[in-house]
Amino acid sequence: MLTIPLNVKSKHPLYEQIYLHIKKEIQSGALPVQTKLPSTRGLANHLQVSRNTIEQAYAQLISEGYIESKQKSGYYICQINGLAEYHQTKLTAKQLKAEKRKVYSYDFSPFSVDLTHFPYHTWRQLSKNCLTQDENLFLLGHNQGDDRLRHAISDYLHQSRGVRCTEEQLIIGAGVDYLLQLISILIPRNQLIAMENPSYMRAYRIFKGLGYQTAAIDLDNMGISMEKLYQSNASIAYVTPSHQYPIGIVMPIKRRMELLQWACEEENRYIIEDDHDSEFRYTGKPIPSLQGIAPQDKVIYIGTFSRAIAPAIRVGYMVLPTPLLAQYQSEYSYYSCTVSRIDQAIITNFIQEGYFERHLNRMRKLYKTKHDTLMQALGIFKDNMEICGENAGLYVVVKFKTNVTEDLIIEEAKKNGIRLYGLLEHYIQKPTDNTPTFLIGFANLSEFELQKGIHELYELFKQKNWFHL
Structure with missing residues (x-):
């Protein structure tokens, strides 16, 4: 007969305690396959509980496939192939200490x-308003991102960065990493991607992981070396012209025009402009985007709110040149937007109601x-x-x-x-x-x-x- 310790004061009902005990015995092998369990009446009498309690426990075990009921015979342990058991082990004090991230002075x-100056109250209020005022946010939205957010971002980019685009050209995604993966469906794997050296290594690893060949292009005092870019035979150039990451060079207009000229010389050449922290400049006027001065549709512009608002706000945006946009909408429109519509609505209101501009000025x-x-x-x-x-x-x-x-x-x-x-x-x-x-x-x-x-x-x-x- 099974002896099962029961605690009448436990938050778990008695049937659940019985079910969990038998399940654990089966997982550990203490109750082998085809072992016959006590009858519901017999186990109820032994444990001094109601027969209904035992029946509930057995019913749960049957539904999960741990035991089976044979007519006029009783209950038996089932054969379970590849049973995975979860062992919860307690970490020692030393292990717990090692697990903790080292904190530096x-x-x-x-x-x-x-984040000490993040507008938490405003964000909470906007979140509340979105959840109470628009039930449609729980429905699927536009695959490229909600219209209101794309309109708000296109206005912001035009005013602050000189980006020339319509909201139709914008694609919203969960961070720059995801947007770089989206770019990969538009750029054939046989195209060579030139990257600044040193560079944003996460972008480099993403491209390598997606199967692209890359060329490391050294920098001179104006940014990416045009001489070495031409020598590389690359057709795609990934650059951070407004504040080169990580060196910090601001690409002057002469080099920008040279880079755009390079892109215009061949049909399949494009520039990926990562405008990663253009919001924060401490001397002179803001540097216009490369996309905004491009004579032809040759720049894929990407940005994010991670620095301007907070790292956990995993919302990035990408402006596609018209030829690539047509290809995307024709062949890949089935890709859904990876940003929650609720988050999109909060950011939209944060921008349109002036909170974003005030927050940026304060920061x-x-x-x-x-x-x-x-x-x-x-x-x-x-x-x-x-x-x-x-x-x-x-x-x-x-x-x-x-x-x-x-x-x-x-x-x-x-x-x-x-x-x-x-x-x-x-x-x-x-x-x-x-x-x-x-x-x-x-x-x-x-x-x-x-x-x-x-x-x-x-x-x-x-x-x-x-x-x-």
Whole structure:
């Protein structure tokens, strides 16, 4: 007879406790195949519960295929092939500690944003309004994204970035990664993709993972080298002209026109313009997009709200040139939009009701203050470092004049609670110049933390005698 421990005070009903116990015995092999279970009456008497309780437990086991009922014979354990058992094991204190992400006193991440000034109240209110005012948001929408959002984005891009497009040319997707995969259905796999070196490595890995051949094109002081681009025989160029990632070069108009000329020379050539953090510029006027000055339909423009609003807002947008748009709508219109209509509605209202513009203006002022604080703090290194890409984005690029390696500085800094991000990991082909270079982010640190963190880094250099003699 089965002995099953029952707890009448448990939140689980008695039949469920009996069902779970027998199920576990079967999974562990304690009850072998074709073992006969006690009758419902016999087990009920043994456990001092109602017969109905046992019948409910057996019925659940029968429905899941663990036991079977044979007429005039009783209940038997079934043969279950490939039964997978889930073992829940408790982690030791040491394992739990290892599982936790290491927290640094000063994390100079170039990927982070300042979420302490995110308009949570506004976002909650817009979310509430969307859920209570439009039940149609729970229905499927347009495959390229809702009309209202695409209209709002096209207006925003025209006013802020000089992008020339209709809402019909826009495709909304769950982040740039997804949009790059969409591009792959329009560009044959035999086309060579030229990428800046150093580059946005996630885009590089996506293209490689999709089966494309790539060519790493070195940069000069104006951006991607045109001489090496021509030599590569590539037909697609992936570039970040407004703020080259990760070096920070702003591509001047001369190089932009040269790049557009290259694209216009052959029918199958296109430029993918990733406008990743164009919203944040601290000196001069905003740099217009490459797409906005293109004499022909040769630029695929992509962007995202991850930096401007928050990383978890997985909403990206892509402007397709007319020929590629016609191909997409003709052959691939069955692709559904990967962004929830509720999220689309929230962002639409966030833009159209003026909250987005106010948020951007507030964040520009905040980031400029942090940027200036970081620049001032870095002054302690004097002639022992060189800064570039300092007038835009959420990080600056710092080259340290020292004979030690980038990896050594990163490891020693970690031991002192400082997280640094090296430039080498962004290279497709490693450079001959091994000067240790870092992307020093400032968005997620306070002004005090920026000053203190840079001072701690300086003290580490001094202590280790890393300054170039």
